[in-house]
Amino acid sequence: MGTSTWTSMLRLELRRLPQHHCPRRSHMSDSSFHLMLEESTRVLYAEYLATPDAVLPNRDALVQAAAARGWSETAFADPAVTLFLNRCHTATEPFRLPVGEVRDGTFSLELDADHVVVLLELHAPQGGKPVRLSEVREAITKRQITYGLKQVTILDALRAGHCKSLVIAEGTPPVPGMSARFVSLLDELKPSSHDEDENALIDYRNLSHLLLVSPGAPLMRRVPAVQGLPGTDVFGHQIPPPPVSDQPFPNNLAGTKIDEEDPNLLRAAIAGVPKLAGDRMTVDPVVSVEAVDLTTGNINFDGSLQVRGDITAGMEVRVTGDIAVRGTIEAAHVEAGGDVKVNGGIIGVQSAAMTEEQDNPSLRIAHIVAGGSIKARFMVSAFVSAGKSISAEREIRQCEVLAGESVVVGRPGSRDGSIIGGKVRALKSIRAGRAGAPSGTPTMIQAGVNPHAAGKLAEVEKSRVRLLEEKSKLDKLMEVLDKRPDVGEQQVERIRGMFSSVVGELFALDSKIKAIQQEMIPTSDARIEIFRGVQAGVTLHYAGHQRTFMEEREGGKAVIEKGHIVLR
Incomplete structure (x- = not known):
């Protein structure tokens, strides 16, 4: 009291x-x-x-x-x-x-939900009798706790006279297994260069080559499931490991076949462009056109595209593979699941001849998005987003550029190329000869934070919400099936399998969310190199720091000295 x-x-x-x-x-x-x-x-x-x-x-x-x-x-x-x-x-x-x-000492035992841990809470007496070892043992026996008892811990607690949430018995948790996995072999098929410039981050001779496969080429390997190991609870009962899924290759994978001698190897059945989507791999034929304009209409298909001319203003192109353009990309909307290679340039400003559409600003911006890399001779007035690298031989002017890996402006091995105006952001590195313009054009350059992370996180969160809704529906369905003895065991097992698959996907998404959140934290492992100098109006974001240059400075590599960004 x-x-x-x-x-x-x-x-x-x-x-x-x-x-x-x-x-x-x-x-x-x-x-x-x-x-x-x-x-x-x-x-x-x-x-x-x-x-x-x-x-x-x-x-x-x-x-x-x-x-x-x-x-x-x-x-x-x-x-x-x-x-x-x-x-x-x-x-x-x-x-x-x-x-x-006058109060005697008291105690209580608490088990966790999985019956793997027993906690002791011991209250000291006030004038009365302390808790005796025999009382604790009697309670343990009454609860039928027989496995993993910590006798010395119990004695130490009784000597001390009090404790809170003390582990006095601990079982062995089960070891989770691993569901069947599907590993893409496409990286092994991509061509590599043996004559690289040691100072260049990107080999321009190999960048954005279309990946084509021949019949029989290995595409994907299935790694069979590994079953988990059972555990033991504090009652001495076995705890089964979480169920794992051992699904085979999906059926009807277009353009593919399973190896005759190795049922875990998927090969190409036809020549074409491979397409990867989760655990699905298909091979689609290559599409080639003279140009993308009003004669072809908008293009949207699974596969790769070769354009012998230009992609003209106002057109839309969406493919799941690579895009190779011999000419230029004007103010068009282009999306590729793989790489985009443009022999000419990407230019979002329309010609003066198109007078009817000049008042629409959206038609003046080229919109290029690629899951892989993007290469062009130059980029002007464009939104350019790549999951990997972005490179321009001459300049990037008044563009918004987002690269999941690096941005390089300049010819291979040279120190020329300019970034003028706009925003250029990359996760790993940015290299250019010059940044900014003598007129003081605002130019933002950022490295060390994945520019795609926020968008990716939003998409993954959407998928997670969808899977949680699906899991809730399966929960209710299994409750109904448990009350229906007339339902066949095969149907029940099918629903249980679907439930296990959804739980596995949720677990994978949670890991993916953690990885994406890590990419949103600024890192000092990235590099910004402006070889020949920066102009006034250039702002650098690097390693969690920011600096806007108020006058022209010599170039160099961005480093942090005394809490400030400097070029050395």
Whole structure:
């Protein structure tokens, strides 16, 4: 009890007792007071008899009287004892006041949801008896806890007299297995160069080559599932590992076939462009056109596209593979799941001849998005986004550029090429000869943060919400099936398999979310190199720092010195 509680009780008791003048003090035996325990509340009272020859009691007398009853000194509350003893000095009639409480030690056992851990909570006694080892053992036996007991831990806790959430028994959790995985072999098929410029981050001779496969080419390998290991709970019962999915290659994968001697290897059945989507791999024929204009209309298909001329303004192209353009890309909307290679340039400003559409600003911007890399001779007034690298031989002017890996402006091995105006962002590195313009054109350059991370996170969160809804529906469906004995076991197993698959996908998405969030944290591992100099108006974002140059500076590599970005 707190001091305020004891004070309230004492005031209540005092109001009940009549007030008189002080009695005559004289020597007497310990029978001048009694200790009484109220069983219902466990409150300890002291009653002073106030006989004519009573000897005034003291604290030692109270302690000795309590010990005779088997109670320890901790039963007494000091403020209450002081108030009682002081009251004895003025009492002429018997009175009773609370002086403490007598409570035995208590304990409780708690099991986690999986019955793998047992927690002990032990409360010290107050004047009463401590918890005995036999009591704890009796409770453990009653709960049928037999596995993983920590005997020494229990003894140490009883000696200490108290503990909270102490692990006194611990089972063995099951070891999760691994579902069947599908590993793409496409990277092994991509051509590589043996004559690279050691100073260049990108080999321009190999960048954006179309990946074509011949019949029989290996495309994907299936890694069979690995079953988990069972665990043991604190009752000694086996805990089965989480179920794993061992699904085979999906059926009807267009343009592919399973190897005759190796059922876990998928090969190309036809020549064409491979397409990867999760655990699905297909091969599609290559499409080749003279130009993308009003004669062809917009293009949208699964595969790769070769354009011998231009992609003209206002057109839309969406393919899942690569795009190779011999001419230029004007103010068009182009999306590729693979690489985009443009022999000419990407230019979003329309010609003056197109007078009817000049007032529409959206037609003046080229919009290029690629899951792989993008290469062009130059880029002007464009939105350019690549999952990997972006390179321009001459310049990037007034563009918004987002690269999942690097941005390089300039010919291979040279230190020319300019970034003028707009925003250029990349996860790993940005290299150019110059940045900005003498006129002070605002130019932003950022490296070290994945520019695609926010968008990717939003897409993954959407998928997660969809899977959670699907999981909820399957939960309800399994509850219904459990109450329907007429439903076949095969159908029940199919629903359970679907549920396990959804749970596995959710687990994979959670890991992906953590990886994407990590990419949103600025890192100092990235590089910004502006070889020949920066102009006023250029802003660098690097390693969590930002600097806007107010005048022309010599070029170099961005480093952090004394908390500021400098070029060295």
